[in-house]
Amino acid sequence: MLRLVVDESGVIWPDLLHKAPGRGAYLCMREACLETLNDKRLGALRQKYKVVLPQWDKLRLRICDMLEQHIQLQLTRLKPNAALGRDAVMHQMWENKTLLLLLADEAGQALVRQVMDAVQKRDEEGLKTTLLDDLPAICLADVFQRGKMSVVALIVSKKTKKLQRYCAWYGRIKGSKVSNGD
Numbered sequence: 001m002l003r004l005v006v007d008e009s010g011v012i013w014p015d016l017l018h019k020a021p022g023r024g025a026y027l028c029m030r031e032a033c034l035e036t037l038n039d040k041r042l043g044a045l046r047q048k049y050k051v052v053l054p055q056w057d058k059l060r061l062r063i064c065d066m067l068e069q070h071i072q073l074q075l076t077r078l079k080p081n082a083a084l085g086r087d088a089v090m091h092q093m094w095e096n097k098t099l100l101l102l103l104a105d106e107a108g109q110a111l112v113r114q115v116m117d118a119v120q121k122r123d124e125e126g127l128k129t130t131l132l133d134d135l136p137a138i139c140l141a142d143v144f145q146r147g148k149m150s151v152v153a154l155i156v157s158k159k160t161k162k163l164q165r166y167c168a169w170y171g172r173i174k175g176s177k178v179s180n181g182d
Helices: 031-035 039-047 056-081 085-093 109-124 137-144 158-175
Strands: 002-006 012-015 024-027 099-104 129-135 151-155
Touching (some): 039 056, 056 137, 056 151, 085 109, 085 151, 099 137, 109 129, 129 158, 151 158
Parallel strands (some): 099 129
Antiparallel strands (some): 002 012, 099 151
16 A cells, blocks of 8 residues: 655645655555546545645656655665676576566567566476566666666565565556546
């Protein structure tokens, strides 16, 4: 659940860290919930808060921007333990460890096929792999200071859980349909 807060001018803001002042409402970040979210559904917040509508389209963009920032922050923290690029990732995939694979949304088809084949082989061998493939390429390139970065592998740990949640939310919110409240 993502906490939302309403400022004094009636604008809804995401509060990922649950530290913003004031009372908040919670937004279900499951795919099914986001698919039906629109200004009409946000209208329920009017009962408790002074909310200005319409704003779902803008809120969606604010959530995406904030998630991108937090994804970059988490990636920066995990940077020392990351396998970067196709060769390093493929090498890491044959280690007997649970992996989190981050695949940029602009990754080439050949790389995507190669990663998917390796994930399938890992699954057949009973090795767990979580693939997140909706990351903006610019996030990976900025954090790892490379012109283009399409794939990163991280060994799953407690430190990767927050990154995994933020990436999943980002993919869902980015993929949710823009609706004008109809």
